Amino acid sequence: MKISAAVALMMLMTVFAVACRGDADNELVIMTHDSFAISEELIAEFEAEHDATVVLQPAGDAGEALVRAILEKGNPSADLLYGIDNTYLGRALDEEIFDEYRPDLLDEVPAQFVLDESGHVTSIDYGYVNLNYDIAYLADHGLMPPTTLEELTGPDWKGRLVVENAASSSPGLAFLISTVSYFGEDDDYDYLDFWRDLRANDVLVKDGWTAAYYTDFSQYGGDRPLVVSYATSPAAEYLFSAEPVEVPPTGNILIDKASFLQIEGIGILKGANSKDLAKKFIDFALGTRFQEDFPEQMFVYPVNQNAAIPDSFRFAEIPSAPADIGALEIGEKREQWIQAWTEVVLR
């Protein structure tokens, strides 16, 4: 009958189309998370220089991309994976999905931004997760931005903070880790006590950054003037305002040890087809041309100390003392922290 003949034909075509898809010569496939962004011109430059084709392959958020790389271990669909950060590094190294590579330009990366001592993942960029506030809301309600995390459990901030779920969101997990750093794990008043009090003070937990920022943050129609976001968010607000503004409508709350330094890196996947090209791309990505391009595309800082920082980043203050918990400790304890946190805050 017609219909099933069509189905059979369709499947044949599928197999055919797929079988015909050979790997182009000198093709470099880079798997990234959804937030990766870079100028087209730079990719074209790399392609011209190495007579190569670059394919950027978004694969969901950072966690999804990593799970995908783990499931494809040994037979990767990409040569490089970009987007491994210090919250995922431990897992990525445990799974041994990367080959080692130490580019020369690593010398230009200050020690605090070196993500992986073992040389599997090369740092490319960094940013900070911290609290943002709605400047107009605080002024209207006669409030001053908090200067300690403890204040957040007081009556002034009752029902006024929205955070992301540490079990599903990167900034959510980053903020949880900074509270671990700030309050400690075994002190009289530890991070879980803080979260218990926050819960009692009507903290709102949203599942992802977008939902928290665009539906609950008072800047965008919600009723919460404090949100866990990034230190560069005010710079983005300034750059992407509907009408040109002098200063952004939001500000950073920088409390010592209460912001999280997130370093993102790139690594060569084991079994990659174009290994040499992949190395060249990492070198290219650490060069100043590339490093100066992505800050206003992705709103992160360049790790190369010679790269200039764009003017709009004057609204993206750098926290003086971020949380001091290393990637290895995070790798060991993240599951335990997430579970304890979920128990206290969500269940």
Added chain:
Amino acid sequence: MTANRLLVIGPVAFLAAFFLYPLAAILGRSFGGGEFSPDPFGVVLGDPYYLGRIWFTVWQAAVSTVLTLIVGLPVAYLFARHEFPGKTVLKALTTLPFIMPTIVVAMGFIALLGPQGLVNTALTGVFGDGGPQVRVTNTLTIIFMAHAFYNYAIVVRIVSAFWSNLSPRFGESAAMLGAGRIRTFTHVTLPLLMPSLLSSAVLVFVFSFTSFGVVLVLGGPRFATLEVSIYELTVKLFRLDVAGALALVQLAFTSAFLLVYTRLQAQSAVPITFVPVDAVTRQRRGFRDVAVLAAIVVGLLVVLSPLVALVERAVSSGGGYSLTHFVGLFTDDRGSYFYLSPLMVIWNSIRFALASMVIALAVGTAASYVIVRRRGRSGVVDALFMAPLGVSAVTLGFGFLVAFNRAPIDLRGSWLILVIAHSLVAYPFVIRSVLPVLRGMPPHLKESAALLGANPLNVFVHVELPIIARALLVGATFAFAVSMGEFGASLLLVRPEFTTIPVAIFRLLGQPGESNLGQALAMSTLLMAVVTVGFVAIERFRYRNVGGF
């Protein structure tokens, strides 16, 4: 004989290749690793937390389904029994919520019912600062509202298509025998509608059961469904074994519901005389009819108001109305590698949706025949074909990546993977629309045609196709809609040049800033426009007398 065999092999092969095989592949991987806990099922079923999630998932889906039916039925009545100007467009608008990205819908709800929304601003205006306020955001109430908002179109479409071909004779006879309107409805119309009611209800139930975005974005993680837990376990905690166990529990539940449903469905199906639409719709209306109609239309507008709020926000900038955000959408001021003209994005969505629709129609129709012919054990077969709707999207997504990753079938770099994934969710809609009609078709029609010498193909084209045409159009509408709204496909998005409208919206909403938000809403407005045109085109589709029947 060969044609018959092919009819069976086609859909079964599709299901086996693109559902069972990837599912088996990912579960094999999930349970295969030695480092995992020995008994993931013990972890799931022994943990009160997960048992709580299961219970919550079941009852919220049940409540959502009842609510959705209540909202959907009057609208179905409107479209089934009445002709009025602008009906096709209104029908298309009715179906819009189904395709909207959850985050955008959340914004629509917040623009209306949020702390700074229209309703609360009005309340403050009337009662002052300390006055009453509507507080629904981040509550269970808004999850129910959103589920009804998303899914009522399923009820409207499936029930009204069935209803509009139902002979009014039964109702007229009942009236003649002295039954009042309500009695006629509850005792005559409702039982006759039962197959389509059950059909749409089971889809709504399964959708609410596996709900992910709605629950997360509007309710927050405190209201996590099983689907949410599976996602977290897979992607954030890397507990693929426990996630796999939970995915199987979810599948077991949905399969059980589907089995119960198919049992009920088989009992409720009675041969029915279908008549052309023209014979059914009321042309002359009394005052009471007009009042009822007006009430339904007003109700419909209230339901659609969150979408109106979105459009309103998309065309506002700097205190007035302007097209700034639309212009911004078409300008590539950052020179990003990922920038794609909205026209390209729209074209991607349309071509993937059309391809998915064609596959879904072919597979769904063939599968419906397979189910109908297996009279004895049709329930099991039916439930099996519906299973793709009940399985966790994240599990199946990774299953695709694990299953089709070696030559000759390496789908990872191809857009086909996207289209196949969409078809898998789309074809069950075709089955659910076509099956009630197919079951109600009196067997003597086909028999007479065969007796008069028509071959099976002729019987299909001249006898069966005209009767199932309306149901096919409904199936096509949803297949198109499923793909346009793409449920959780960003995982499978292989190349930036394949960016679809929902993915473009998510991308814009990934960064802070008023103009990112404005452009995301402008893109959402374009999505609504494109889909409305698509729905109207499908509705207007005519092949000889096929579509109009």
